[in-house]
Amino acid sequence: MEAKWITALKSTLGEKYVRTAVVDRHSYSYDGSFGEYVPEAVVQVASARQVSEVMKIANHYRVPVTPRGQGTCLSGGPLPVYGGMVLDTSQWPASIEVYADDLIAEVSPGTLTSAIHQEVEAYGLMYPPDPSSAHVSTIGGNLAENSGGPRGLKYGVTKDYVIGLEVVTPEGEITRTGGRTIKNVTGLDITKLIVGSEGVLGVITSATLKLIPKPKAVQTIMVAFASMETAGRAISTTLTSGILPSKMEFIDHACVQAVEAYEPSGLPQDAEAVLIMELDGHEETLDKELQEILTIMKQLEATAVQVPETAEAAARIWKARKMVSPAIATIKPTKVSEDATVPRSQIPLMMKKLGEIREKYEINLVVFGHAGDGNLHPNILCDERDQAEMKRVEKAVEDIFQAAIDLGGTLSGEHGIGTMKSPFMENEIGIAGVDLMKRIKQSWDPNNIMNPGKIFAEPGQRLVLSRE
Amino acid sequence: MEAKWITALKSTLGEKYVRTAVVDRHSYSYDGSFGEYVPEAVVQVASARQVSEVMKIANHYRVPVTPRGQGTCLSGGPLPVYGGMVLDTSQWPASIEVYADDLIAEVSPGTLTSAIHQEVEAYGLMYPPDPSSAHVSTIGGNLAENSGGPRGLKYGVTKDYVIGLEVVTPEGEITRTGGRTIKNVTGLDITKLIVGSEGVLGVITSATLKLIPKPKAVQTIMVAFASMETAGRAISTTLTSGILPSKMEFIDHACVQAVEAYEPSGLPQDAEAVLIMELDGHEETLDKELQEILTIMKQLEATAVQVPETAEAAARIWKARKMVSPAIATIKPTKVSEDATVPRSQIPLMMKKLGEIREKYEINLVVFGHAGDGNLHPNILCDERDQAEMKRVEKAVEDIFQAAIDLGGTLSGEHGIGTMKSPFMENEIGIAGVDLMKRIKQSWDPNNIMNPGKIFAEPGQRLVLSRE
Numbered sequence: 001m002e003a004k005w006i007t008a009l010k011s012t013l014g015e016k017y018v019r020t021a022v023v024d025r026h027s028y029s030y031d032g033s034f035g036e037y038v039p040e041a042v043v044q045v046a047s048a049r050q051v052s053e054v055m056k057i058a059n060h061y062r063v064p065v066t067p068r069g070q071g072t073c074l075s076g077g078p079l080p081v082y083g084g085m086v087l088d089t090s091q092w093p094a095s096i097e098v099y100a101d102d103l104i105a106e107v108s109p110g111t112l113t114s115a116i117h118q119e120v121e122a123y124g125l126m127y128p129p130d131p132s133s134a135h136v137s138t139i140g141g142n143l144a145e146n147s148g149g150p151r152g153l154k155y156g157v158t159k160d161y162v163i164g165l166e167v168v169t170p171e172g173e174i175t176r177t178g179g180r181t182i183k184n185v186t187g188l189d190i191t192k193l194i195v196g197s198e199g200v201l202g203v204i205t206s207a208t209l210k211l212i213p214k215p216k217a218v219q220t221i222m223v224a225f226a227s228m229e230t231a232g233r234a235i236s237t238t239l240t241s242g243i244l245p246s247k248m249e250f251i252d253h254a255c256v257q258a259v260e261a262y263e264p265s266g267l268p269q270d271a272e273a274v275l276i277m278e279l280d281g282h283e284e285t286l287d288k289e290l291q292e293i294l295t296i297m298k299q300l301e302a303t304a305v306q307v308p309e310t311a312e313a314a315a316r317i318w319k320a321r322k323m324v325s326p327a328i329a330t331i332k333p334t335k336v337s338e339d340a341t342v343p344r345s346q347i348p349l350m351m352k353k354l355g356e357i358r359e360k361y362e363i364n365l366v367v368f369g370h371a372g373d374g375n376l377h378p379n380i381l382c383d384e385r386d387q388a389e390m391k392r393v394e395k396a397v398e399d400i401f402q403a404a405i406d407l408g409g410t411l412s413g414e415h416g417i418g419t420m421k422s423p424f425m426e427n428e429i430g431i432a433g434v435d436l437m438k439r440i441k442q443s444w445d446p447n448n449i450m451n452p453g454k455i456f457a458e459p460g461q462r463l464v465l466s467r468e
Numbered sequence: 469m470e471a472k473w474i475t476a477l478k479s480t481l482g483e484k485y486v487r488t489a490v491v492d493r494h495s496y497s498y499d500g501s502f503g504e505y506v507p508e509a510v511v512q513v514a515s516a517r518q519v520s521e522v523m524k525i526a527n528h529y530r531v532p533v534t535p536r537g538q539g540t541c542l543s544g545g546p547l548p549v550y551g552g553m554v555l556d557t558s559q560w561p562a563s564i565e566v567y568a569d570d571l572i573a574e575v576s577p578g579t580l581t582s583a584i585h586q587e588v589e590a591y592g593l594m595y596p597p598d599p600s601s602a603h604v605s606t607i608g609g610n611l612a613e614n615s616g617g618p619r620g621l622k623y624g625v626t627k628d629y630v631i632g633l634e635v636v637t638p639e640g641e642i643t644r645t646g647g648r649t650i651k652n653v654t655g656l657d658i659t660k661l662i663v664g665s666e667g668v669l670g671v672i673t674s675a676t677l678k679l680i681p682k683p684k685a686v687q688t689i690m691v692a693f694a695s696m697e698t699a700g701r702a703i704s705t706t707l708t709s710g711i712l713p714s715k716m717e718f719i720d721h722a723c724v725q726a727v728e729a730y731e732p733s734g735l736p737q738d739a740e741a742v743l744i745m746e747l748d749g750h751e752e753t754l755d756k757e758l759q760e761i762l763t764i765m766k767q768l769e770a771t772a773v774q775v776p777e778t779a780e781a782a783a784r785i786w787k788a789r790k791m792v793s794p795a796i797a798t799i800k801p802t803k804v805s806e807d808a809t810v811p812r813s814q815i816p817l818m819m820k821k822l823g824e825i826r827e828k829y830e831i832n833l834v835v836f837g838h839a840g841d842g843n844l845h846p847n848i849l850c851d852e853r854d855q856a857e858m859k860r861v862e863k864a865v866e867d868i869f870q871a872a873i874d875l876g877g878t879l880s881g882e883h884g885i886g887t888m889k890s891p892f893m894e895n896e897i898g899i900a901g902v903d904l905m906k907r908i909k910q911s912w913d914p915n916n917i918m919n920p921g922k923i924f925a926e927p928g929q930r931l932v933l934s935r936e
Binding site: 099100101102103104124145146148152153156157159160169173174175176177179180181182183184185186187188189190192193195196197201212213214216236239240242243244281282284285288341342343344345370373374375408409410411412413414415416417421425428429430432433434435436437439440441442443444455 | 567568569570571572592613614616620621624625627628637641642643644645647648649650651652653654655656657658660661663664665669680681682684704707708710711712749750752753756809810811812813838841842843876877878879880881882883884885889893896897898900901902903904905907908909910911912923
């Protein structure tokens with residue numbers, strides 16, 4: 001017999017928006033991270049009113065609700081770990097209303113982030129956050145996870161561009177936070193509390209985004225180094241020179257090799273480390289900054305420098321950078337992708353520690369990422385069918401987290417805590433810090449139905465990558 | 469007989485740090501806003517450990533604790549409205565540690581904000597938030613109130629530059645939030661929840677601030693207009709031209725007159741409205757942007773344009789802008805200073821509504837403020853001994869709040885809710901929105917001892933400016 005809550009949902013939303021077929025449920029059982037959890041139903045919503053009705057039914061029947069955009073999350077946010085329903089916002093019609101005079105846009109949660117980029121550029125404006133998944137991920141997911149991306153260095157992350165939200169609370173109230181002004185200190189900052197809360201505090205049903213004038217010109221630079229160490233010095237010398245690049249990406253030797261094997265892209269194959277930078281601003285200024293950077297790179301014994309002269313040539317370099325993730329995924333069946341982040345000055349030390357971890361656990365560990373803001377992506381390439389290897393990977397991941405924390409960094413720069421990192425939160429922020437977060441969760445969601453199993457560890461929970 | 473909690477504080481902190489003399493208590497009974505509340509004791513602290521001990525004693529004896537920096541607050545944050553103790557952080561030794569490589573600084577709460585500006589500039593860096601009170605207010609107060617300032621337009625506000633905090637919770641736990649990296653998504657964003665929480669969620673004992681490279685050049689421009697309307701169009705034409713000034717300040721005719729009477733400063737006395745702008749960036753770029761702005765101003769029939777050629781001449785203009793607040797304070801005994809904020813495009817409409825409110829209630833209402841981000845400062849000049857006038861002022865203030873909300877704006881852009889605006893919060897964010905905030909407060913501070921009487925209205929509370 002059908003569960004009462006499913007019947008209630010069907011009569012409220014209409015039968016076809018409540019999917020319970022095995023094939024549908026399995027389609028919503030995974031994301032871009034690790035693990036599979038099959039929900040009891042998939043519920044498709046397209047308005048705040050509908051979300052409110054769903055939350056009220058869920059509360060009445062005490063059924064877990066796990067919101068989901070396009071499921072590209074790398075930390076388990078959309079995984080229905082306690083069953084119940086996945087709340088699918090991917091069918092919510094895209095909507096982008098630009099208010100150019102006010103330098104803002106109102107967007108619906110199901111809108112692809114790249115569509116926002118395109119739309120606001122037509123007004124000479126820019127929405128800076130640029131997660132690598134922008135062309136396939138929804139803004140709703142970006143908001144829930146506070147997505148980052150290469151431009152974080154100069155422009156910050158998703159949260160820095162959200163000034164207002166419409167949110168449905170865990171108990172089904174539709175509420176507005178913040179507003180349409182850059183300055184707003186009316187009450188506690190619920191907007192920034194909800195952005196990045198990974199779906200445990202409510203469902204975002206609309207967002208007001210802050211925009212900036214689009215820079216008039218951009219210039220890409222690619223530089224190769226014969227050692228990690230010189231690349232590390234190039235990063236810190238550039239960043240203390242007074243120049244703030246809009247992007248500063250790092251790719252190690254193994255990632256370069258993987259990209260060139262996967263799809264030859266013209267990356268310097270003999271380099272131990274490659275930096276790809278982008279400057280943006282006025283044309284006159286860019287040329288001056290470019291010359292300064294070339295001087296720095298020469299002093300630091302870069303082995304090769306490429307300054308693409310056309311937009312197409314620059315786009316090829318950035319495409320090669322985007323290839324890293326899919327390319328390394330072909331090396332072995334399983335990819336464990338981390339985003340431990342350290343203060344910029346600690347990048348060379350973190351690189352050294354990552355090298356030691358690779359040796360110690362005999363794992364295939366490659367590194368790329370957003371060097372300019374210390375947000376590295378160590379990726380471990382492994383095979384989840386190999387129990388012994390996965391045990392070593394678990395230990396390596398723990399060591400990576402601890403290394404980042406020891407260097408004054410964080411467990412997660414942009415992917416989120418989700419299911420896998422929750423056992424480590426106390427190491428970084430202490431018992432009292434986690435307790436403050438739990439009190440908020442408890443006070444807003446007393447029945448614990450809003451994305452349960454995320455960010456807070458169960459007693460005794462630990463990282464498990466092997467299938468025991 | 470001395471209250472037990474005072475005895476406990478004296479034995480913990482030392483007698484001289486717990487002040488109970490009438491003169492001391494009266495010195496801490498007011499701030500830059502309205503009203504006087506005499507605390508039972510003033511407690512001077514200089515470490516997180518001491519704050520923790522104070523909070524534990526306060527919890528044990530259920531005594532209100534009101535944190536205070538230099539008391540320049542314009543919304544009542546440091547007023548001990550329910551008595552108890554004022555927690556004075558102004559004697560906390562200033563401390564600014566700059567980590568130039570990481571583009572961050574660690575500061576103690578008692579540090580003057582202008583000292584931070586100076587210190588980081590020595591490293592070629594900038595801490596952008598610049599409340600007009602920076603030379604007399606502490607960073608602790610700025611953090612509690614999420615202070616803004618002229619640079620909000622381009623650079624955002626205090627919150628945008630805080631990436632980590634040390635906080636003592638209402639129950640006396642010392643905890644760390646955020647960290648030293650720009651990207652950090654480990655758990656809920658407690659950092660940005662506490663910044664701007666007006667002392668109701670905890671006591672900030674240390675902060676990690678994000679810095680940026682200091683712009684290489686700045687250029688000031690002062691423009692006079694024969695009408696509000698043309699000034700309004702100049703603001704929006706400039707902001708949609710692709711140029712983002714670092715400051716864009718507005719002064720109305722009455723404010724100009726007041727400044728020139730108070731201290732002749734060379735402001736254009738016949739102007740109906742004056743805009744003072746600052747561009748920053750590279751020298752080459754500034755010149756180009758300056759020419760574009762001059763063209764816009766000519767098209768919009770500016771009656772006078774001044775482009776100061778020396779840093780001293782520019783400083784004189786900005787000093788005149790800073791004179792507005794003290795100058796208008798001399799017009800009548802009482803100054804009611806508001807900070808209602810609207811989306812930029814609504815500035816001309818808001819100016820019109822303010823004119824109507826001035827007529828309707830026959831009040832002396834002048835306007836200046838941060839036009840670029842819609843953050844106006846309507847100031848009502850009155851005499852608090854005149855009961856009839858104050859009744860009209862109360863109604864005018866209510867109308868100002870409602871006008872801002874009706875135009876898609878907010879009650880408060882940068883001063884905070886404090887004591888006076890709490891009755892209006894529900895108008896802006898609804899009952900459900902206020903309820904979410906109250907739940908957080910209740911879950912963190914079950915005994916309600918942390919700055920009670922702030923931001924949340926008592927049942928039936930309304931704005932009272934007259935002394936009944």
